[in-house]
Amino acid sequence: MLKEFADLSTPVVADACLRVGVGLRAAPVGVAAVTAGARVAGRVLPVRHYGSVDVFLEAYGAARDGDVLVIDNGGRTDEACIGDLAVLEARAAGVAGIVVWGLHRDTPELREIGLPVFSYGALPLGPVRLDGREPEALVSARVGPHLVGTDDVVCADADGVVFVPAGRLEEVLAAAEGIARTERSQAERIAAGDTLRRQTAFDEYLERRAADPAYSFRQHLRRVGGAIEE
Template sequence: MIDFSDLSTPLVADACVRAGVPPRVAPAGVRPVVAGARLAGRVLPARHYGSVDVFLEAYRGARPGDVLVVDNGGRTDEACVGDLTVLEAAAAGVAGLVVWGLHRDTPELVEIGVPVFSYGALPLGPLRVDPREDEALCSARFGAHLATAGDLVLADDDGVLFLEAARAEEVLGIARAIRGTERDQARRIAAGETLRQQTAFEDYLARRAADPAYTFRHHLRRIGGAIEE
């Protein structure tokens, strides 16, 4: 089980950049139904075609702690998951759902307590049944990205990102190092040492004047800062 409890999606996104891992971040606007909810687990992919059967089939292969990642093409004209889908997820040991689309039955989802992330709520369910693709249970599209069972999904109030499981230990280690640096910088600001002082900002301006190609990111990496990647 991945330990994401002491991290955040912004820290992991910065760590991806530092590690040379292309960040796979979900489109803006995907948020938890209940503020403060968090998720971390193996991707359990499912593409939605208008019927709940694809979710029920996906649950047959679920492992405890998996996160159902639902590809509904980012549609905003229908809700593709509701209370029964989420209750069945809990029964299958699924830790939560991340939906590229909408949900419904909000009060029931709040009561159930299984974390659900989506674009928001809509009363109307699907009025269609589309042809099913061969990849229905192999991968889920989420914006510009493709998520598979070889990926982890991390989600919090800032959004959702996907991370190749094989790189997770490395990236999360870097994220914790960045967190440590940033927390130290925050403590020093609170103690009266400004961020400009900590980052030797006047020195940066002088170096940039002499070398316009010298960026603030170069400067931060030279001095060990972590506020930008």
């Protein structure tokens, strides 16, 4: 899956979701890569954290090669829920990366391990609580306002983290590849002196909008075959 995502980006995937009518789901602002340039894509392996690492070890038992562990720690900023040992064990289980709605620790060790990890940031404090476990602990995970599970795919890079229903993945990737090709072509033409305004017939758009205020730039782009905002 990472190979299919290799030439794409999360902004293009998000635009593709909008293009094909898939609901937009992204991790909250601030969830970012521990190591600059890290990127990952794979099936969501969901887990909810309650204060103990045992739930991660249990989740690893169900991991398939290439899965991405998505940890729901409620977005807490008072504790780090994963560190080097949990990440090393994830790699040993075939997990391709980790997305945390929360914090991590052992930053130098995580960078040395090299497994892509995305979180709100680092904190030296580990959990001191032990909450009651829910039946959905290994079934679904919440990341911000979004609930994700094994029927979802996650893509993460320098721009953030996006979730896509696995059943719509081929459709989204096909749209994303088309958008990426168009944007690359437009960028090359801009660099060569052909402005984006000329490429998108922007003057024509302004004329049509003046005659029809409901005519949107997005409609216009679809008509002329451009791409910039979906």
